[in-house]
Amino acid sequence: MTQPEDRCVLAVDVGGTTIKGAVVGDDGHIRHSLTVPSRADDDPVKAVRSLCLQLRDDALALGATPAAIGVVTPGLVDEVAGVVRYAANLRFRDVPLRALVSDDLGLPVAVGHDARAAGVAEAVAGAASGLDNFLLLPLGTGIAAAVVVHGAPVPGATCAAGEVGHMPVYPGGEPCSCGQRGCLEVYASAGGLARRYARLGGTPGADSRDIADAVATDPVARAVWDDATRALGTALATLTLTLDPARIVLGGGLADAGALFFDPVRDALRGALAWRPPPPVLRSAFGAQAAQVGAAIMARREAGLPVPEGWGTAALAPPVA
Template sequence: MRSTPSHEAAPAMTPAASLVFTTLLSHGPLTRAEVGRRTGLSPAAVTKAVRPLMELGYLVEGVDEEARPAVGRPANLVWVDGGRALFIGIKVTGDEIIAVLADLCCRIRISRHVPLKGREPEAVLPAITALVQELLTEADGFGVRVRGLGIAISGDVDRADGVVRYSPFLEWRDVPLAELAGTTTGLPVTVDNDVRALTVAEHWFGAGVGLSDFALVTVGAGIGCGLVVHGRVVSGAHGVAGEIGHLSLDPLGPLCHCGNRGCVEAIAADPAILRAVRAATGKQVSDAAEALDLAHDGDPGVRAVYARAGEAIGKAIGSLVNIFGPERVIISGEGLAAYDLFAEGIRDAFAASAFGTASQCDVITRPLPFEEWARGAAATAIQSFMASDTYEE
């Protein structure tokens, strides 16, 4: 949900202009000819797309003096002027809020962490508002306006309506977060699933740059998955896509919070691992760090729990590549702290599950701090800004 600008508006953003902008964001500076090759647009279409963005100052064109040829005319390059606008990105976890102030190139200028005093909307929304106001004050020092706010939150999130349908870790249902945050902050607000937001950032700036088809799998408090298909992040017809955490691998397995049994998340997410470790040891293991210590000390029951979790993740990734056939699967999330215990199970289960040449999919690990998730939220705000019907002068 986005507020309508009240200022004089520029010409509407076209799909071609949005494509050119995101191409330059990920790969620029580029010549106009290279933009055309990467986007498949004709020279006339590229010129038409970049003109309004250059008039507004979002794109800049000039000569790269360092790359000036010894003979001949130097080629003009086009790039995104990151300092032209600022955006705020917020990642909400069950314990804290992470916020970043990012520029138009989604480079983090300032980051903040604040603990949550409660998980209900009445506690989270004031904390978000206070953080936003703090970053708006900081933004004054850059002399550039903040153009949008992105909020990333776990669970079933309807980006089109800005509603959190269900967030299991916060125990939210049908919270109109974009509307509420827009009212308290005065900013255009984009609310999206946290893994999808991180996928946008990986697509633009991370391990997915240049790939047409890839998946991001996150392990930790939950098991999430973001998909990029034909160069676009998939949201699904009903706002849900890539939920491999809720693949039911064992109909007689542990109960998942979704109501089914034997889901990947009920076996391999941190809370499930803790429950299984307590059952295996008879000890009141308090957190993931303590469980990891027991595993690294060689406790066979605990190591078996992690091995089973790795197997579940590997099977899920195998199913994913069989259905989708991505070029790469990126594994990330705070659960990577246990990757040495997961790795063999993931590799073996993936190799056994992947069909034929699907097993050639490049599977990599990429630890990312929560600031990167907040950066992903800022990226969704940039997406909304550049895809809006109008954007401000």
Template structure:
């Protein structure tokens, strides 16, 4: 019995099909195009979910989204990257697919996937940090993800690392996301070089190949991210940092500068191990599939 999963991001909607044997049977990726408006994004999500569900004959679905979510009501309270406020996502998807639907936060779902099956399996206290269109963190303690009050934990990207800096879509200024997110590094590189359409992955390759501007942009982003992570390490004392999203997908070599920058900032704190996510930029999608599988098993046992 298959389950389907969707991770809705500001740039892409990632989908997958998980078989009852735990093997991924299918995967897809669609452009989100949030500039079309919140209702259009929701319509695309429904269409993508229906396509996967029909193709796989799914018995349950999981969907995870960024921002502040209410797991209990199944609503996206605030997903700025998607233009969603108070959107009852789970209800809409369940009505459209006519199967049970699990709902959650994209980064916390990623933390769940890495805890059960990925880089965090051997750790009892780790932070999963996703660096992509947005930047979020999930604290995993004894295999359980801590959601915080009203589902608002882990908004690492909205720590202010440059007071009075660039405006952020959250309403603040100088947030980490304005410096270290994938769109931020791409926009900064474009402003400095006039090159258009250079994504974060390509930027990393250019930096490694000796592009001095790309290297400077990456260094600025890494330093900002290290500053935010130093705060997180001080608060949570994790023994491991699992880095996901596009940065984690770039591999261990790309994480070495981050590891060094973080180590320079820590004094009395223990330096955690830093590893790339086992599922790369698809940890959230895999987590959504696990949530769907849990829901299906609960229904079967009832």
């Protein structure tokens, strides 16, 4: 008979560039991980299914029995139906991901949105632990938000809640790939920051980390950085007035800049709220791992396994040999 310590869940975070998978033990430690290209120019659905199968086989080879698998993606995700309605970067449209992975692996499958899954991780064991109402914004290639109300991530009427990257912050501003102008994502995402920096004469190929390092000496870097933090603070003020979160959690590469990033964002947020104090703005506890940890938590819940408060913190430790 399989002992409890041999039980595990599988967690898969599908991105536009890579797919990250992990075998997560009953104690929350990552026992094994792998990353493969998402092959957006080939067959990304096949790539996801192949990684899930490999992950299951790897778990069995470790002597661990998977109880369930959690798979999270960007885009419009119908968690109830287990269908990815639309994900532009993956060329997913009406992909019945739960049914496909369940048929392949013979396991219970939880399908979710990556930002909402990251919110689950932060609520259970991260920067929003113990809170029922908060916002999480991972600032990556794009910007989405986990809107957590009364302890549950809100999907919205069309599974599109949290697409705050396309909130206009500079009306009539620079064009966005969505067809609008002045979107938050153009100015404050890591990808948007790099594109604006290059377009305005900055060093070609510089990423958000390079730009942060150059803020003190490069006027172009300073200008795009100030635009980004001001735009984000403005957007967070609108979200605060709409949702009244107890806390706002920021993740992604820009958050790695620490006070250089958080101080002006907090100042911009405070300056846009004349009659009420702003909510605390904190850094994500899990960073780039948040969605994967959330996928593991969703898998445990799908399998009917307990998720004690703080369970996901073990995932931040080095993988168990």
